[in-house]
Amino acid sequence: MNSRTRLWVGGLLVAGALLIAACGGGGSSGGDSSGGLTVSSDGENLAYKPASLSVAAGSSVSLTFVNESAAQQHNWVLVAGGDDVAMAVDEAALDVGPPNYVPQGDANIVAATDMLAPGGKATITFTAPAAGTYVFLCTYPAHYAGGMKGTLTVN
Numbered sequence: 001m002n003s004r005t006r007l008w009v010g011g012l013l014v015a016g017a018l019l020i021a022a023c024g025g026g027g028s029s030g031g032d033s034s035g036g037l038t039v040s041s042d043g044e045n046l047a048y049k050p051a052s053l054s055v056a057a058g059s060s061v062s063l064t065f066v067n068e069s070a071a072q073q074h075n076w077v078l079v080a081g082g083d084d085v086a087m088a089v090d091e092a093a094l095d096v097g098p099p100n101y102v103p104q105g106d107a108n109i110v111a112a113t114d115m116l117a118p119g120g121k122a123t124i125t126f127t128a129p130a131a132g133t134y135v136f137l138c139t140y141p142a143h144y145a146g147g148m149k150g151t152l153t154v155n
């Protein structure tokens, strides 16, 4: 083959390798080997990684939240709606105050971990709600306003 053909074939191989790498990366679903979801705080940023998760409607979800911060407390709270609901939960959490900042028995909350100390880890189980898009947030004061939120897509 001439050099132009060799270049073209080489390009195909590179494209194929990139495709395989992209597919093998675990994607944004945060899945782990046990079939559950894992989500972490993103270092010292007020952010989750991944910031988007997905589950099947009505499924039993096992979610592990890891607080990777060395200095800040964080939790993971799934609300029954979008940003408007998240905002209401965040305000209710302020009224509840420390140490947990999670309103008990609040119909706007689908699932929540305890407030985790730096380096902490917790696993919760809950039943996925009906199909839709749901916001999750950290209810530690000012963290949601600082951008610590994400979305759970239920299919």
Ligand SMILES: [Cu+2]
Pocket (backbone or CB within 6 Å): 072, 073, 074, 075, 138, 139, 140, 143, 148
């Ligand atoms: Cu937080």
